[in-house]
Amino acid sequence: MTHEPDHDTARRAPAILRAARQARALFPSLADYRRLRRTWKTDLVAGITVGVVALPLALGFGVSSGVSAEAGLITAVVAGLIAAVFGGSNVQVSGPTGAMVVVLLPIVATHGVTAIAAVSVLAGLIVVLAGALRLGRAVSFIPWPVIEGFTVGIAAIIFLQQVPLVTTPTQVEVGEHSSNAVVAAVQSLTAADWSYLPWSLGAAAIVAACTTLLPRLHRGIPGSLIGIIVVTLLSLAIANPLGVIGTLPNTLPAPSLPAVDAETFSALLLPALTVAALAAIESLLSARVAATLDDTGPYDADRELFGQGLASIGSGLFGGMPATGAIARTAVNVRSGGRTRLSSVVHALVLLAIVFIAAGPVGTIPLAALAGVLMVTATRMVQPARVVSLMRSTRADAITFVVTAVVTVSFDLVIAVLVGVVLLGVVAIRNLSSATHVEREPIHGLPQAGDERIAILRLDGPLIFASSERVFDTTMKIDGVTVVILRMSQLELIDASGAHVLTEIVQALERRGVTVLIKGVQEGHERLFRSVGVLASLRHHEHLFADMETAIAHARSHVGRGSASPG
Structure with missing residues (x-):
């Protein structure tokens, strides 16, 4: 009788050990840096390169989200550093992204700017839980036509979101225009200051030209940053009506818990679930794409969720935005020679140095210049060859692609993914049943x-x-x-x-x-x-x-x- 508890403990021991191993796999280890002795030089170069590329994107996405350029920069620093250490990919670069901006803008319009930090923390907790529950492989159930339709829809929204930045010298207040990007773009054009447009379009065109053309001379040239510097210097030298970012703090704010009462919590829970779903999907897709770009080692999908969740929590505590893995910046990292987490860490430290050293000059960047960067970014997200191949594939896949893109632009990103998956699921079931x-x-x-x-x-x-x-x-x-x-x-x-x-x-x-x-x-x-x-x-x-x-x-x-x- 006295030995029964020992037998129970012995039976439970393998399960406990297995659970402990699974939990340990979610945390960093020295194995993450086993290639560092061979790659540290290229990691440093890649990290500096990505940091330079990420600066205008972080500022632009912060402005486009309706929060602030400061919030975008904080997110790139804090979330980028945490995700680099705790994430499941060796080369993933995280921070604010265009897809997240699309989701955040309606939340700001409904609940205000102050709600974003709370949403970031809540969404981060949900993503952490998803990683702990080993849900990382769920992204493999999203079909390719849905992913492409989702991407094209996001690109269209990002492009349209820049229209207000080139039609008015001041950042449009959230709620002034519709939360739908198409309607907001039309409203901005209707109320445009036509005497302002030549200046703003000229600034955006200079940045777009530098971003597009300079890398053709050498792939290491940061075209977007050079374009922004050129436009900023011209705006300082020539009297003009261009609106600028404005004053930025030269230090990070102290971390603090967002003030959330019971009523606010219940109101923000559904938006947080939406943000969490998007953060998980985009981060896992980015990590999967990164693993195919070069020999960067395997990625752990569950650990990626865990790390991205922690990144959003950290960003929210510092007053930033929810973060995800960024496909474009991750690709720059890999192509610049990044092979270990050091490159992503350096990218965050470069941005942190900019906060401490160059906050003043950064505040003089014209908003139209940021619009030019994001318009080019949106254009590059659409790959015509993939679109053509999808439209020439099966009728069901082509319809799913188009419907997902249209729903993304018209309604909501997560709804678009669900609609696309359901649509293809119905078609798949129909095809399956017809084989009986x-x-x-x-x-x-x-x-x-x-x-x-x-x-x-x-x-x-x-x-x-x-x-x-x-x-x-x-x-x-x-x-x-x-x-x-x-x-x-x-x-x-x-x-x-x-x-x-x-x-x-x-x-x-x-x-x-x-x-x-x-x-x-x-x-x-x-x-x-x-x-x-x-x-x-x-x-x-x-x-x-x-x-x-x-x-x-x-x-x-x-x-x-x-x-x-x-x-």
């Missing part, structure tokens, strides 16, 4: 008298809820027979609905006086057949056969006796 066939087979060998009273029905393909009713109707059309042999050996897949319909088929035929024999139940289907009642519905337990010859012989014995009594 019920065919009457001839009896091979020498014919015998009464064989015309025996029907062999072969069930092919998957028998699932979407095809079960059609299978029932087809089978019930069989007439003029005494025995029906249901051949199951070609049945690829069956669910509970399909098994239930088989039960109904057997019962309906038996009520008509037709003896039902079942041949070739696969081992993987037998348990379901027993639990749903397919086998129990047979008139006799001997009406289940493993080979066709025996089943046919038994059927002939029924026909020969002229009765449907048990064999």
